[in-house]
Amino acid sequence: MRPKSQYYSILVVDIAEFGSRANPLQLWLRERLYTLTESAFTEAGVDHRSTPRPSDRGDGFFWLLPGTVDRTDLTGRFVEVLNHRLREHARTSSEEGALRLRVALHQGDVAGDGRGWAGEELNTACRLVDIAPLRTALASGTRAGLALAVSADWHRQIVRHDDPSVASETFRRVPFDAKEIQGASAWIRVPGYDAPPGLTEAETAPPAxxxxxxxxxxxxxxxxxxxxxxxxxxxxxxxxxxxxxxxxxxxxxxxxxxxxxxxxxxxxxxxxxxxxxxxxxxxxxxxxxx
Incomplete structure (x- = not known):
């Protein structure tokens, strides 16, 4: 029987510079990542327990959240709480133990076959967390614990409606080119900054x-x-x-x-x-x- 797809909000998280750490430190960072993320879900009021468990990617995960989750809370309150947790972690860790994240939000139909998950929208979300402008913004935004990218659809449906918790004025549009995705756009922000730091004019220009x-x-x-x-x-x-x-x-x-x-x-x-x-x-x- 063909696996049936379901509509999810898709959260993808990657740990920056994960591969440069020693194995014991990688394991410790992974443990901290899951602990801080679940704590942020709970404080932000985002239901994450009735969903499939996160799918591990080694240096991060993707988490499929049900369509009933409030995406404004996910974009605003959850991101702010997670950033706060990461900054607390930074105050008590060495540079070697730094935990800084690239975070992506997208949505769409995803199908599971009992072994894992597949779907175009899931591929898009996983490509989004790796785009160069997001990496640049996180590297430059040293005051923040994370940098966030959202898809153009997510921005249109959630961010642009100016809910105060989302800080829509701090997002900037960037080109989204990655493998099979060409000529698209995404929107990024770094908490604590009026605009994503470190980006050139070309990196924030809309696609031609x-x-x-x-x-x-x-x-x-x-x-x-x-x-x-x-x-x-x-x-x-x-x-x-x-x-x-x-x-x-x-x-x-x-x-x-x-x-x-x-x-x-x-x-x-x-x-x-x-x-x-x-x-x-x-x-x-x-x-x-x-």
């Missing part, structure tokens, strides 16, 4: 739009009353002789949008009507003197 055929930039929206740019014309211009891809066109509707390659021959009139065949449409009535 898709290229148009023949290598030209992809066309954008065309404002009402303007012509779409063609390969031999300047943007939003027609030739003085009336030539151009929208030669003779009349645009009557405010907010009209055209994009992509357009070919127009002869005079074209674009009129708006909810019912194009409605004889009562004033734009379709014969004009006086016509």
């Amino acid at each position: 739009g898709p290229a148009a055929p023949s290598g030209r930039a992809a066309p954008g929206p065309v404002a009402a009353g303007r012509t779409a740019p063609g390969p031999d014309t300047a943007p939003n211009r027609s030739g003085a002789d009336g030539s151009g891809p929208f030669a003779g066109a009349v645009f009557d509707r405010v907010g009209q949008v055209f994009a992509g390659d357009q070919v127009v021959h002869g005079t074209q009139h674009f009129r708006w009507s909810a019912e194009p065949d409605d004889p009562e449409d004033p734009d379709r009535r014969p004009k006086a003197g016509a």
Whole structure:
């Protein structure tokens, strides 16, 4: 029987610089990681006991949380409490025993087969925790115990709604390119900072739009009353002789949008009507003197 997928919030955590530690220290850090995470879940009121147990990844884990979990609490209160626990740990540990985390949040359908878990959204979450801007922000944010990345969907559904606990103004968008994921974006923050530290302008720039055929930039929206740019014309211009891809066109509707390659021959009139065949449409009535 095909394993059935279920919808989960996906938390992925990785310990920074884990592989550089001696084996006994790695085991101790793993123990501390689970203890601090479960303590943060409990204090933040996030139900983690009715879910599958976390799946260990050696230097971290992924944890599938049920769809009933409040994602605002997970993004805000849980992250703040976990960061506080990590800072407490830092005050009593040596540099060698430092426990600093990269954390990612995503959501979607994941299927289990009794041996483990699989699904595109789980792959996305695991790729997200490894992106270069997140590593840079954590390395630069020495006051914090963690750096957080959320997917674009998570940001749209949770972060952008400005709940005070989420600190939405401290997130910045970064490119998300990792193996099979190209041209996507993610959002990151580092608790205690107004913006993720250490990132260059290029690292916080939104991803570029898709290229148009023949290598030209992809066309954008065309404002009402303007012509779409063609390969031999300047943007939003027609030739003085009336030539151009929208030669003779009349645009009557405010907010009209055209994009992509357009070919127009002869005079074209674009009129708006909810019912194009409605004889009562004033734009379709014969004009006086016509």
